[in-house]
Amino acid sequence: MAGQGRRAGVSSRIGPVRRGAARDCAKSAAPNPKPQEACAQKSEDETIAEELGLRADLAIVDLRRIRRDFAKKNHPDRFEPAHRLGAARRMTIANMLIDARLKQRPPSL
Structure with a gap:
């Protein structure tokens, strides 16, 4: 349709386009200067670990439950083909974490 363009900041394939964190940090730092650490983005591993709620005191059964619950929401088979690669990456990171x-826990009898 002529005259209709895409909405700014939205990709037709994968949804909202994420702007660079450095640019976001620069904008937020302009009116009120902050240390650079305040603008540091969490790594994907840290974000997923936080989402999983992993703690050192969790029992093996709790870790297995956390894995199942995460897989119910994030398994690649639950996503459209265009989003499966990202979901597979998240599942791989979650499983590794x-x-x-589990390797740190002593074996239960």
Whole structure:
């Protein structure tokens, strides 16, 4: 349709376009200067670990429950093909984080 353009900041394939964190930080720092650490973005691993709620005191059954609950919401098969790669990456990171916690736990009898 002629004359109709895309909305600014939206990609037709994957949804909202994320602007660069450095640019966001520069804008927020202009009127009120802040230390650069305040604008630091969390890594994807840190974000997923926070979402999982991993703590050192969790029992093995709790870690397995957390894995199942995360998979119910984030498994790649639940997403459209265009979003499956990102979902697979999130699941891989979550599984690695949970597996690392499971290795730290003593075996239960």
